[in-house]
Amino acid sequence: xxxxxxxxxxxxxxxxxxxxxxxxxxxxxxxxxxxxxxxxxxxxxxxxxxxxxxxxxxxxxxxxxxxxxxxxxxxxxxxxxxxxxxxxxxxxxxxxxxxxxxxxxxxxxxxxxxxxxxxxxxxxxxxxxxxxxxxxxxxxxxxxxxxxxxxxxxxxxxxxxxxxxxxxxxxxxxxxxxxxxxxxxxxxxxxxxxxxxxxxxxxxxxxxxxxxxxxxxxxxxxxxxxxxxxxxxxxx
Amino acid sequence: xxxxxxxxxxxxxxxxxxxxxxxxxxxxxxxxxxxxxxxxxxxxxxxxxxxxxxxxxxxxxxxxxxxxxxxxxxxxxxxxxxxxxxxxxxxxxxxxxxxxxxxxxxxxxxxxxxxxxxxxxxxxxxxxxxxxxxxxxxxxxxxxxxxxxxxxxxxxxxxxxxxxxxxxxxxxxxxxxxxxxxxxxxxxxxxxxxxxxxxxxxxxxxxxxxxxxxxxxxxxxxxxxxxxxxxxxxxx
Amino acid sequence: xxxxxxxxxxxxxxxxxxxxxxxxxxxxxxxxxxxxxxxxxxxxxxxxxxxxxxxxxxxxxxxxxxxxxxxxxxxxxxxxxxxxxxxxxxxxxxxxxxxxxxxxxxxxxxxxxxxxxxxxxxxxxxxxxxxxxxxxxxxxxxxxxxxxxxxxxxxxxxxxxxxxxxxxxxxxxxxxxxxxxxxxxxxxxxxxxxxxxxxxxxxxxxxxxxxxxxxxxxxxx
Amino acid sequence: xxxxxxxxxxxxxxxxxxxxxxxxxxxxxxxxxxxxxxxxxxxxxxxxxxxxxxxxxxxxxxxxxxxxxxxxxxxxxxxxxxxxxxxxxxxxxxxxxxxxxxxxxxxxxxxxxxxxxxxxxxxxxxxxxxxxxxxxxxxxxxxxxxxxxxxxxxxxxxxxxxxxxxxxxxxxxxxxxxxxxxxxxxxxxxxxxxxxxxxxxxxxxxxxxxxxxxxxxxxxx
Numbered sequence: 001x002x003x004x005x006x007x008x009x010x011x012x013x014x015x016x017x018x019x020x021x022x023x024x025x026x027x028x029x030x031x032x033x034x035x036x037x038x039x040x041x042x043x044x045x046x047x048x049x050x051x052x053x054x055x056x057x058x059x060x061x062x063x064x065x066x067x068x069x070x071x072x073x074x075x076x077x078x079x080x081x082x083x084x085x086x087x088x089x090x091x092x093x094x095x096x097x098x099x100x101x102x103x104x105x106x107x108x109x110x111x112x113x114x115x116x117x118x119x120x121x122x123x124x125x126x127x128x129x130x131x132x133x134x135x136x137x138x139x140x141x142x143x144x145x146x147x148x149x150x151x152x153x154x155x156x157x158x159x160x161x162x163x164x165x166x167x168x169x170x171x172x173x174x175x176x177x178x179x180x181x182x183x184x185x186x187x188x189x190x191x192x193x194x195x196x197x198x199x200x201x202x203x204x205x206x207x208x209x210x211x212x213x214x215x216x217x218x219x220x221x222x223x224x225x226x227x228x229x230x231x232x233x234x235x236x
Numbered sequence: 237x238x239x240x241x242x243x244x245x246x247x248x249x250x251x252x253x254x255x256x257x258x259x260x261x262x263x264x265x266x267x268x269x270x271x272x273x274x275x276x277x278x279x280x281x282x283x284x285x286x287x288x289x290x291x292x293x294x295x296x297x298x299x300x301x302x303x304x305x306x307x308x309x310x311x312x313x314x315x316x317x318x319x320x321x322x323x324x325x326x327x328x329x330x331x332x333x334x335x336x337x338x339x340x341x342x343x344x345x346x347x348x349x350x351x352x353x354x355x356x357x358x359x360x361x362x363x364x365x366x367x368x369x370x371x372x373x374x375x376x377x378x379x380x381x382x383x384x385x386x387x388x389x390x391x392x393x394x395x396x397x398x399x400x401x402x403x404x405x406x407x408x409x410x411x412x413x414x415x416x417x418x419x420x421x422x423x424x425x426x427x428x429x430x431x432x433x434x435x436x437x438x439x440x441x442x443x444x445x446x447x448x449x450x451x452x453x454x455x456x457x458x459x460x461x462x463x464x465x466x467x468x469x470x471x472x
Numbered sequence: 473x474x475x476x477x478x479x480x481x482x483x484x485x486x487x488x489x490x491x492x493x494x495x496x497x498x499x500x501x502x503x504x505x506x507x508x509x510x511x512x513x514x515x516x517x518x519x520x521x522x523x524x525x526x527x528x529x530x531x532x533x534x535x536x537x538x539x540x541x542x543x544x545x546x547x548x549x550x551x552x553x554x555x556x557x558x559x560x561x562x563x564x565x566x567x568x569x570x571x572x573x574x575x576x577x578x579x580x581x582x583x584x585x586x587x588x589x590x591x592x593x594x595x596x597x598x599x600x601x602x603x604x605x606x607x608x609x610x611x612x613x614x615x616x617x618x619x620x621x622x623x624x625x626x627x628x629x630x631x632x633x634x635x636x637x638x639x640x641x642x643x644x645x646x647x648x649x650x651x652x653x654x655x656x657x658x659x660x661x662x663x664x665x666x667x668x669x670x671x672x673x674x675x676x677x678x679x680x681x682x683x684x685x686x687x688x689x690x691x692x693x
Numbered sequence: 694x695x696x697x698x699x700x701x702x703x704x705x706x707x708x709x710x711x712x713x714x715x716x717x718x719x720x721x722x723x724x725x726x727x728x729x730x731x732x733x734x735x736x737x738x739x740x741x742x743x744x745x746x747x748x749x750x751x752x753x754x755x756x757x758x759x760x761x762x763x764x765x766x767x768x769x770x771x772x773x774x775x776x777x778x779x780x781x782x783x784x785x786x787x788x789x790x791x792x793x794x795x796x797x798x799x800x801x802x803x804x805x806x807x808x809x810x811x812x813x814x815x816x817x818x819x820x821x822x823x824x825x826x827x828x829x830x831x832x833x834x835x836x837x838x839x840x841x842x843x844x845x846x847x848x849x850x851x852x853x854x855x856x857x858x859x860x861x862x863x864x865x866x867x868x869x870x871x872x873x874x875x876x877x878x879x880x881x882x883x884x885x886x887x888x889x890x891x892x893x894x895x896x897x898x899x900x901x902x903x904x905x906x907x908x909x910x911x912x913x914x
Binding site: 263264265266267289313314315316317318323324327328334336337338339340341342343344346347358359360361362363364365366406407408409410411412413414415416443460461462463 | 747748749750751764765766767768769772777783784785786787789790793794818824825826827828829830831832833836837863864865866867
């Protein structure tokens with residue numbers, strides 16, 4: 001009998017190890033798996049390589065993980081957003097590494113990683129600083145940059161609803177990177193607002209099929225990063 | 237005001253030109269856009285390059301288009317299925333060209349074409365006849381074949397329901413190649429069992445967003461290829 | 473023509489947005505950058521249906537919500553609260569950039585730090601070494617959307633021209649800009665120069681050229 | 694040991710499917726090829742939950758429907774009518790092969806024309822020039838699924854061994870097969886030989902080796 005459900009976020013993230021590469025879903029505050037990130041903060045793993053579009057805001061969630069000094073390197077497209085000071089400060093102090101990737105290239109690299117595609121060519125960034133040192137190649141008279149697929153040890157994502165088998169649906173633009181991150185991680189860990197019986201999600205509307213999900217935890221009323229940042233909450 | 241709706245399949249396919257590359261949705265009989273294919277037969281374009289997983293069955297739909305001598309080349313993964321004699325006979329007679337592509341590579345090439353990716357690497361077919369003449373490259377000690385993105389002039393696909401803007405949902409495994417084909421064609425032509433008002437399809441469950449759809453025609457009770465083949469119907 | 477009169481001459485920011493909106497054909501799929509570009513949405517004439525794409529996963533972005541009905545899970549690429557229109561669709565980030573990279577978006581309106589006379593765009597980095605650089609989707613948009621237009625004030629606040637012979641800031645893309653809408657003029661990028669197709673009311677060609685490092689010409693039909 | 698007694702010795706096709714089913718761990722995601730492989734689904738022990746993937750876009754394939762409730766839009770990769778279980782999911786072909794190529798399917802059971810002693814598989818083409826070749830998803834499956842097992846009769850109907858030193862038919866993949874289930878034995882592919890891990894009732898090692906071109910050994914624990 002398939003049972004992917006864990007009792008607590010702490011159980012679900014217990015084996016994340018020092019130096020692991022961790023994909024974290026969310027775009028800004030939308031879709032950010034706050035409870036899983038906080039469990040990872042409590043858990044203690046360090047020297048993490050974290051992939052997220054941003055670097056978190058305020059002093060909760062991803063920003064708090066960075067603030068605790070647990071992230072050695074960020075792979076992202078936009079490390080500074082309104083209310084984001086933790087990463088920029090650490091970066092200026094030379095305390096954290098940054099791999100800056102154009103947003104579409106980041107999404108495609110993650111999907112490629114999940115799809116067993118080691119590399120692909122993209123027109124994005126040709127002729128710019130972000131293409132420096134990268135292989136280029138011309139197809140049909142246009143120049144492209146070769147980019148590598150990106151895989152990870154773990155993915156932490158949030159969804160609206162999961163069924164017992166691990167089929168997921170999301171909530172509006174909180175979907176963002178999570179479906180491709182679920183594809184690209186060896187172990188995908190999901191926090192769901194609710195976990196329902198198999199069959200309670202219409203097979204036609206499943207966004208992330210269960211094959212991409214390894215662990216789930218129900219977090220009934222998840223914290224909202226944007227509200228926490230607005231009220232200056234810090235974690236822990 | 238956006239209006240993608242055409243009155244008849246004939247209107248929708250009127251400008252398909254000789255020599256055009258045409259993606260045709262469907263896997264076997266499931267999802268085959270029979271009325272659009274029959275309209276293309278009536279319309280007369282020839283020397284077509286057709287992309288489909290198979291080559292049709294019996295003497296209707298894609299098999300009929302081939303039987304009429306209108307297809308110069310098929311790009312597919314499995315050109316012979318139960319009840320398929322038209323393509324095999326023409327192929328043995330040297331009257332039609334075949335580019336055989338592994339099924340997953342075919343799907344990925346079509347998606348890449350739609351995604352602006354000119355080429356990618358895949359482990360599929362390494363060391364086999366189907367990799368002969370193709371560039372290979374080693375990543376992390378494993379050998380991969382380079383495959384090219386595939387784009388087309390037109391796509392003909394069937395869906396269950398479309399809204400006025402062109403958002404689509406499908407019916408079970410009739411979905412198959414159609415969503416990626418819609419991405420990869422300059423002009424995507426859809427037959428829908430029904431066309432509903434904007435807003436009548438939940439934005440969370442849309443499979444093909446409207447941006448990939450150019451023309452639609454409502455075909456209320458579409459012919460079923462499998463039933464036609466079973467009762468030995470021929471077209472025209 | 474003194475510097476101090478610059479604020480009152482030419483178009484306002486809202487006029488720039490309106491000029492762009494009036495040039496967008498009915499039925500277009502459009503992606504809007506941050507700043508003046510995002511003001512374009514509200515300026516589309518009522519008889520045109522224009523669909524807005526936001527790269528974080530929504531086709532059919534609607535106007536901002538009432539403050540009391542904001543949804544933290546419904547935001548745009550600029551992280552602002554938005555709504556979704558009837559007939560919208562949500563999708564994941566990889567699919568969203570299939571739309572962009574694959575050439576499925578008709579028009580993208582972006583801000584600029586600099587545009588060169590051959591259409592190079594610099595709008596993502598000041599090039600300083602210590603601040604964390606951030607690129608977002610800008611490079612994907614200019615690489616994937618065929619019709620890239622720029623909405624910008626003609627000069628920086630300090631009066632430095634933004635339309636230059638060659639960009640000094642790090643590039644977002646090479647030869648990607650098609651048309652430039654500023655407070656002083658509307659210009660097409662041609663092989664040789666920036667061709668002025670319209671001047672703001674009360675502004676003459678020389679006035680614009682004096683505030684432009686790139687070479688300007690008058691577009692002839 | 695005459696040829697005519699071959700039919701009654703060893704396992705039946707249904708036994709081969711059962712042998713495979715008994716080796717599939719609870720919770721596995723499995724893709725089944727055509728022929729003996731598709732018989733595996735019905736043999737899974739009742740206390741195990743195994744999810745079947747079919748590459749034309751369904752995770753959670755259920756048993757065949759009653760003849761009067763067949764749905765032409767619900768078929769498997771072999772184009773047969775199927776059903777979907779509670780908790781199934783539909784997806785498009787590119788996503789389906791993300792699952793396969795990306796290593797997300799735990800086990801794939803395939804038929805074979807030939808398997809070599811180093812695990813090369815030939816199961817897609819007779820190599821004749823005039824008949825249209827057809828590959829389907831076979832090459833994707835062997836390239837993407839780590840655990841590939843073969844279900845086949847030990848010899849062809851004409852008595853020719855299918856387990857060979859080196860395949861004579863065009864390859865589907867190189868060194869991809871992990872385990873082989875035939876009517877005579879179950880064998881693991883090792884670096885040096887095919888290691889017999891189980892013999893069919895009443896069959897001895899020599900009997901199998903005589904019908905096998907590849908070198909067999911007895912697996913030692």
